[in-house]
Every structure is written in C-alpha cells, then in structure tokens.
Amino acid sequence: MNRRQDAAATAWEINEMIITEHREDPEKPSGGQRYLYDLFGKVAMVVPHDHGSQDLLVALLQELQRLPRHTVPHKVGDQVVPKELWVLTPDNKYDGLEQWLWEIDYGFTGSQRQVKHVENVKETASFTLVRPSVFATRDPETCPPEDYQPWVSAAAQWIIYAGDALYELYKKEITTEIGRQKWSLSLWDEWKARFEVATSEKFDYKTRTFAWAALGEMGEAESSGVTTNVAASFGLTSTEE
Structure with a gap:
C-alpha cells in the first residue's frame, strides 16, 4: 500500500508463507489464504474508492494469479488432497473468493457500514469478477x-x-x-x-x-x-x- 515493494514481489512473499503453512502441517486446514482474502476486503473498505491504492490491491491479486502453478497439501474432511493455489476459475468456484466477496458486500445488508463502504469493495471486485x-x-x-x-x-x-x-x-x-x-x-x-x-x-x-x-x-x-x-x-x- 505504501509502494515500498511492488505487487509481484509482495505476491511472491505471500505465496511462500502460504506454501510453508500448508507443508509444515498438512493435517491442519490452512486459514492463511482465507485471511488474505478477508484483508483485501477490509483494506478496500478503508481506502477511498478512487484512491490509487485500490489499483495496488488489484495488482497484487493479479500477480498472485500469475505465479507459477503449484499445489500444496490441503486437508478436506478426513483426507489430505493437493490444492492448487491462486487459481480463480468457475471450476473451483473462484477458490472461495466469490463467497468472500458476497460476505463482505452483502453480509451486512442494510447497515451503515455496507452503504458507506460499498463503492470501495465494488471497485476492487470490478477488476476481478x-x-x-x-x-x-x-x-x-x-x-x-x-x-x-x-x-x-x-x-x-x-x-x-x-x-x-x-x-x-x-x-x-x-x-x-x-x-x-x-x-x-x-x-x-x-x-x-x-x-x-x-x-x-x-x-x-x-x-x-x-x-x-x-x-x-x-x-x-x-x-x-x-x-x-x-x-x-x-x-x-x-x-x-
């Protein structure tokens, strides 16, 4: 957000942290990626909708998707299965991002928080979905x-x-x-x-x-x-x- 590091370098560092989290304890469901998506929404709500930092958020999300394709061990139910990171397609239901957008956007229906910040969240969403x-x-x-x-x-x-x-x-x-x-x-x-x-x-x-x-x-x-x-x-x- 402060432009001290470009989006590509930031994406690489985040990716390494998520990979480490999955591989060190594959039996434990990883919350890192979900946490990151939640942060996208919260930051988008704070940054003014027409501020240049909104573009930085989108650039980071795009750079994550440009990373080389790779999988990590991920627990689903009682099984550990390979999970491909950062791939957002209809086939994988946007890897939870679509649900996250819905929760951030419509999960507070009628509240002042929703009306006040909706344009910020929608700007980020407009670049992605x-x-x-x-x-x-x-x-x-x-x-x-x-x-x-x-x-x-x-x-x-x-x-x-x-x-x-x-x-x-x-x-x-x-x-x-x-x-x-x-x-x-x-x-x-x-x-x-x-x-x-x-x-x-x-x-x-x-x-x-x-x-x-x-x-x-x-x-x-x-x-x-x-x-x-x-x-x-x-x-x-x-x-x-």
Missing part, C-alpha cells in the same frame, strides 16, 4: 441521492473497467441470472437510463462524473460491438447457442 449490482434494483428517481450515490459510483466503475465484457454478456444474453433477471440488452438499456438520471444536478459532482464516464464507455462499447470472449473463457451459456 463481473458481478451484479443492487444499483439495478433501486429507483434513482425516488431514492434519496445520498443513499443512491455509492451504488452509482460502484456500478459506473464496473462499466469503466469491464464495460466491453459486460456488453458481451448483455449482447449474447448470457443465462447467468442477476437476481430474478438475466443479462440482456434491455437490461443494458435500463442501466443507461439509470446513469442518465444520475447526471442530474441533484447528485453530487463525483457521482455525475462517474455517470457521464459510464455512459461514454457504454456508447463506445455499442459502437465497437462485441470485442471480448468472456462467455467462452468462463464457460457461460448464451441463449444464442
């Missing part, structure tokens, strides 16, 4: 601006950092559900409409800036067409198939 947002379940016309603004900032950052991938999911009508809805162009248009509302003067400058940036990215994605292959990479099912 494409996930739905409660931004799409609130009415920006009637919701108090101070309550809706964090969700606008969070949703906008998904678009800013992963707009091309999101557009592919909408365009191909991927069957992964968003609450009770599915990815579709009508939902994409609904998001655009919500961002347009968020550009009004009743929202603060930061929120309006995020909304305008998101609308710009969405327009660019529509003009460029589908340029990614997220559906195939993650094994998602499209209604076009």
Whole structure:
C-alpha cells in the first residue's frame, strides 16, 4: 500500500508463507489464504474508492494469479488432497473468493457500514469478477441521492473497467441470472437510463462524473460491438447457442 515493494514481489512473499503453512502441517486446514482474502476486503473498505491504492490491491491479486502453478497439501474432511493455489476459475468456484466477496458486500445488508463502504469493495471486485449490482434494483428517481450515490459510483466503475465484457454478456444474453433477471440488452438499456438520471444536478459532482464516464464507455462499447470472449473463457451459456 505504501509502494515500498511492488505487487509481484509482495505476491511472491505471500505465496511462500502460504506454501510453508500448508507443508509444515498438512493435517491442519490452512486459514492463511482465507485471511488474505478477508484483508483485501477490509483494506478496500478503508481506502477511498478512487484512491490509487485500490489499483495496488488489484495488482497484487493479479500477480498472485500469475505465479507459477503449484499445489500444496490441503486437508478436506478426513483426507489430505493437493490444492492448487491462486487459481480463480468457475471450476473451483473462484477458490472461495466469490463467497468472500458476497460476505463482505452483502453480509451486512442494510447497515451503515455496507452503504458507506460499498463503492470501495465494488471497485476492487470490478477488476476481478463481473458481478451484479443492487444499483439495478433501486429507483434513482425516488431514492434519496445520498443513499443512491455509492451504488452509482460502484456500478459506473464496473462499466469503466469491464464495460466491453459486460456488453458481451448483455449482447449474447448470457443465462447467468442477476437476481430474478438475466443479462440482456434491455437490461443494458435500463442501466443507461439509470446513469442518465444520475447526471442530474441533484447528485453530487463525483457521482455525475462517474455517470457521464459510464455512459461514454457504454456508447463506445455499442459502437465497437462485441470485442471480448468472456462467455467462452468462463464457460457461460448464451441463449444464442
């Protein structure tokens, strides 16, 4: 966080500590990796959402995934089995990271802590996983601006950092559900409409800036067409198939 050491070197040191923990006592379930994921969330909640340190958190997570593939002994139930570290895919359910994101994000539903820090957590999540947002379940016309603004900032950052991938999911009508809805162009248009509302003067400058940036990215994605292959990479099912 203080830039005294780059993300790659930090990832290597963390990896060595986790390996040592697993190998010294393979009979004991390791909590190091879970602890690290928890720290990601807690730090993301403290660092302002638009601060450069958020990028450092993401860089560290990416560098961990770039480490050479290796396994460590890991206890599951009564058995010790090989566990591959730092591989985040649908096949291994993102190695617990997805569940961790859910717990950090939605585990405190309705609390002030959740609303205050949601945009920070969502920014980190936007770089790592494409996930739905409660931004799409609130009415920006009637919701108090101070309550809706964090969700606008969070949703906008998904678009800013992963707009091309999101557009592919909408365009191909991927069957992964968003609450009770599915990815579709009508939902994409609904998001655009919500961002347009968020550009009004009743929202603060930061929120309006995020909304305008998101609308710009969405327009660019529509003009460029589908340029990614997220559906195939993650094994998602499209209604076009």
